[in-house]
Amino acid sequence: MKAEETTTIDLRDKSALADAMVVTTGRSNRHVGSIADRVIEDLRKAGVRTKVEGMPHCDWVLIDAGDVIIHVFRPEVRAFYALEKMWAPRDAGARRAAS
Known part of the structure; x- marks a missing residue:
């Protein structure tokens, strides 16, 4: 489906909600809906x-598959919510700075 910038975030030690979160981007509302479908x-x-959740508008579709939660965003919506930054390991910035 040509989803873009797909990232998987390990949640096992961060949340009881799920084991993993997948975040990806579609180029338009229609593309987001097609990826989600x-x-x-x-x-x-x-x-x-x-x-x-979110299928009628397709700015952001959330698919709860139990142990995995999938987020499909339009680029602007993904940048606004910045889920990767929210769930990033706390020492990730320190590791990047040391590199």
Whole structure:
């Protein structure tokens, strides 16, 4: 589906909510909706039940697949919420600065 900038964040030691969070970007509302539809369909075929929010507008679609939460954003919305920064390891900045 040509999703862009896909990132997986390990949540095992950070939250009881899920084990992992996947964050990806679609170029437009239609692209976000298409990516989300494909993910939902593939999960359904694999026998995974999902809860979905945000499909009517497709600025940000959240797919709760139990142990994995998938966020599909338009670029502007992803930049605004900056989930990667919120869930980044606290020492990540220190490691980057030392490099």
